[in-house]
Amino acid sequence: MEREQDQHSSARVVHITTVHQPFDPRIFYKQLASLRDAGFDTHLIAPHDRTEQVQGISIHALPQPTARWRRIAFHPTAFRMAQALNADLYQVHDPELLPVAFLLREATGARIVYDMHENYRAKGPIWGRALRTLERWAFRWVDHVLIAEASYRSIVEDGPVSSTYIPNYFRPIGDARLGAPAKAGHTPTRLLYTGTLSASRGLRTMVELAARIRRAGRPETIDLVGICRYEKQRAWAKARVQEEDLNSILSRVGWDTYVLPSTMPPYYRRADVGLALFEPHPNHRDSIPTKFYEYLHYGLPLICSDVPRWRRFVKQHECGAVVPPGEPEAVLDVLDTWQASPEQYRKYAENARAAASQYRWASVGQRLVDRYRSLLGDGAPERHEGT
Known part of the structure; x- marks a missing residue:
């Protein structure tokens, strides 16, 4: 299972989601694209109709579930796929995947990053509380947490985990040319x-x-x-x-x-x-x-x-x-x-x-790349970086 890697090869990073589409803007077009551009060997495990490589990012297809409990049923498959890739760093995008991330950490010794997209505590007294409890458990052992909103800092700041603010700023996707500016007298319809x-x-x-x-x-x-x-x-x-x-x-x-x-x-x-x-x-x-x-x-x-x-x-x-x-x-x-x-x-x-x-995403993307390099290098990350 050990992956051959010489000193000139790039670090392999694997992102995992069972919730989001493979071409989710934050995951694919922003985070993974920035990491790819910086020379990382980038992989994504996500629900998709086929395994393929798109724009230099390898997508490994999971079945596309129709309900939350069916997503959870695919977690063992996601774990096996991820373990076989033998990555240097795994990043999960859904709190329900944190147990999978823990098993990957134990099995591979890789770095683990959790991307907090949402304040799940607001999902209701039962499910929201369960997800928050899961997150707080994970904060004791994940290597780093990315937060999409500055307000999420209060969720992680009392724990031992370090975090980086990665707001979901704009990155052009496709033909992002601007339209003509509104002309004098133009009314919106x-x-x-x-x-x-x-x-x-x-x-x-x-x-x-x-x-x-x-x-x-x-x-x-x-x-x-x-x-x-x-x-x-x-x-x-x-x-x-x-x-x-x-x-x-x-x-x-x-x-x-x-x-x-x-x-x-x-x-x-x-x-x-x-x-x-x-x-x-x-x-x-x-x-x-x-x-x-x-x-x-x-x-x-x-x-x-x-x-x-x-x-x-x-x-x-x-x-x-x-x-x-x-x-x-x-x-x-x-x-x-x-x-x-x-x-x-x-x-x-x-x-x-x-x-x-x-x-704009450019400065944020560089912040993400710097954090990955720090996690995979000798430097220890600073707590709660970014404003």
């Missing part, structure tokens, strides 16, 4: 939402927004670009679209199929406004949605739910407006204001583009 769709992420609000647009004979259209994994929610939305005759207003791209990030840029370029009309779920309060950074890159003013942290972000950059969660009429009020004052809309679009440079 093309609304866009990208990413996973669900009721907690504003699906109901956006469908009801489309219904109000249709009834009032307004000019706006809405593109929903992403997957909705909940069959009941898809059925509800489909029924509302048919009932209200919304097909000319509401476009659904992906819907029951994962949308590759590389296919999304055309939707950004033709949009006028980026939407994030989330419900006030606890897991949304302490994080900035990745879509904010994407909207800024393409010069799209935001209309988002009035979550305190989001409100501060929008106010800081003067790049949009906040509305009460679950109130589509408030979205129409904002659009009425921008259509009556196109210069205000244009100012927000310009501010969005100007702010985008603060949220």
